[in-house]
Amino acid sequence: MTGLRRDNxxxxxxxxxxxxxxxxxxxxxxxxxxxRGILDRLGDKWTTLVVIVLAQRPHRFSxxxxxxxxxxxxxxxxxxxxxxxxxxISRQVYPTKPPSVExxxxxxxxxxxDPLVNLITWAEQRRxxxxxxxxxxxxxxRA
Amino acid sequence: MTGLRRDNxxxxxxxxxxxxxxxxxxxxxxxxxxxRGILDRLGDKWTTLVVIVLAQRPHRFSxxxxxxxxxxxxxxxxxxxxxxxxxxISRQVYPTKPPSVExxxxxxxxxxxDPLVNLITWAEQRRxxxxxxxxxxxxxxRA
DNA sequence: CTCCATGGTCTAAAATTGAGACCACGTCTA
DNA sequence: TAGACGTGGTCTCAATTTTAGACCATGGAG
Numbered sequence: 001m002t003g004l005r006r007d008n009x010x011x012x013x014x015x016x017x018x019x020x021x022x023x024x025x026x027x028x029x030x031x032x033x034x035x036r037g038i039l040d041r042l043g044d045k046w047t048t049l050v051v052i053v054l055a056q057r058p059h060r061f062s063x064x065x066x067x068x069x070x071x072x073x074x075x076x077x078x079x080x081x082x083x084x085x086x087x088x089i090s091r092q093v094y095p096t097k098p099p100s101v102e103x104x105x106x107x108x109x110x111x112x113x114d115p116l117v118n119l120i121t122w123a124e125q126r127r128x129x130x131x132x133x134x135x136x137x138x139x140x141x142r143a
Numbered sequence: 144m145t146g147l148r149r150d151n152x153x154x155x156x157x158x159x160x161x162x163x164x165x166x167x168x169x170x171x172x173x174x175x176x177x178x179r180g181i182l183d184r185l186g187d188k189w190t191t192l193v194v195i196v197l198a199q200r201p202h203r204f205s206x207x208x209x210x211x212x213x214x215x216x217x218x219x220x221x222x223x224x225x226x227x228x229x230x231x232i233s234r235q236v237y238p239t240k241p242p243s244v245e246x247x248x249x250x251x252x253x254x255x256x257d258p259l260v261n262l263i264t265w266a267e268q269r270r271x272x273x274x275x276x277x278x279x280x281x282x283x284x285r286a
Numbered sequence: 287c288t289c290c291a292t293g294g295t296c297t298a299a300a301a302t303t304g305a306g307a308c309c310a311c312g313t314c315t316a
Numbered sequence: 317t318a319g320a321c322g323t324g325g326t327c328t329c330a331a332t333t334t335t336a337g338a339c340c341a342t343g344g345a346g
Contacts, residue, residue, distance in 0.1 A: 012256035016198045019263065036192070038266040038273060043186025045303095049179070055159045061324055072304050077325060087276025097312050098323035108272050113155035115261040120162065122258045123181040129251050130181060133230025188334095204293050215335050220294060240343050241292035 041086065046071055046079045048116060051105070054089060055113055058104035088112065184229065189214055189222045191259060194248070197232060198256055201247035231255065 006014055023033060041047055046068070053059060053067045065076055080103055083089045088109035092102045105113075149157055166176060184190055189211070196202060196210045208219055223246055226232045231252035235245045248256075 010253065010256070012260045013198050013253065015260050016195055016256060016263075020195060020199055034270055034274070035263055035266045038270065039191060039262065040188060042262070043188055043191070045183060045186055048182060048186070052159055052163060055156050056163055062322080072306090073325070074305085074327090075303065078303095085277055085280040086273050087280075088273075093324095096323085098310085101324060108269060108276070110153065110156065111269065112265065113153070113159060115258065115265045117155045117158050118258040118261050119182065119185070120159075120178055122255065123178045126251060126254060127177055127181065130229050130231075131177075133251070134228055137228040137230075205291080215337085216294070217296090217336090218334065236293095239292085241341085244293065 038086075041082060042112075044079065044082070046075055047083065050076070050079050050083065051088070051109065051112060051116065054103060054105050054109070058102050061101050061103070064103065083109070181229075184225060185255075187222065187225070189218055190226065193219075193222050193226065194231070194252060194255060194259065197246060197248050197252070201245050204244050204246070207246065226252070 006017065009017070049068055049071075050064060053064055059067065061076070061080070064080070065071065065073065068076070071079075080089065080091070084091050084103075086108075087106060089103050090106050092104070094100050094102065149160065152160070192211055192214075193207060196207055202210065204219070204223070207223070208214065208216065211219070214222075223232065223234070227234050227246075229251075230249055232246050233249050235247070237243045237245065
């Protein structure tokens with residue numbers, strides 16, 4: 001019940017309602033939702049950070065590691081592999097001794113930068129709100 | 144070497160370069176980066192999905208669970224608690240028997256919808272590219 | 287009396303992640 | 317000539333996180 005009144009709804013919300021209805025219509029299998037499969041990867045804790053680093057300029061494996069000191073080699077290798085598989089970055093091997101490998105954003109990877117910057121900008125702008133809310137919550141008895 | 148030429152750089156990338164330089168300037172401690180703390184939560188695998196569900200309308204605990212069948216109660220409870228702590232959703236208890244609890248987006252939560260929709264739109268538009276890249280990668284010997 | 291639904295918590299098992307050793311190779315230093 | 321170092325990783329084992337599902341108190345319906 002309580003159908004949704006779509007008038008007076010902000011644009012983003014309306015869009016989300018539409019999306020959700022479409023998903024639900026096609027017997028929405030959340031674990032099969034393609035958008036979710038993509039969003040999941042972005043939420044990988046390391047993925048966005050690596051993309052931001054590669055947005056500066058192409059990096060070699062160990063340069064990325066230096067830029068993100070607290071990533072383990074294991075996860076860095078995996079993150080880079082996943083990003084390459086998704087076509088977001090390219091991997092170029094130079095046959096020097098020892099061989100060096102350069103990772104760089106593809107056009108697809110570049111195209112992620114716009115929405116990513118939007119999100120970061122939002123996080124920056126809303127940071128005071130969020131930190132305030134956290135402090136208030138922690139000060140209350142629920143903490 | 145290869146300092147960055149900032150002319151001819153797309154806007155988003157330039158912005159990211161600036162951000163990164165600011166971060167690095169202040170002896171960038173990635174584990175202390177506030178924006179990262181916020182982005183980490185959004186990448187929580189369940190967080191965005193819950194936000195999308197609550198963007199439709201307020202939901203009760205079990206309604207959210209029905210909307211996202213493959214989330215465990217434990218993680219749903221935790222995700223909702225974290226979102227409440229961050230001031231993104233509000234929790235309203237109605238003293239019915241048994242008591243029911245309603246979760247709804249706050250203004251802060253609503254404000255996330257815009258960047259979130261951008262990201263989802265990007266994912267939708269680029270889905271063919273990404274799936275194509277995945278198929279190509281898996282078909283190659285690296286798989 | 288029994289079953290259902292409410293909003294969770296708790297425990298044990300499964301999955302993911304992290305720390306760090308290890309590798310082959312060549313080059314630089316002593 | 318012997319070590320040590322840097323390259324881009326992989327491998328193993330331990331620590332952390334997530335999941336599945338039992339459980340709880342309450343009250344209403346049958």
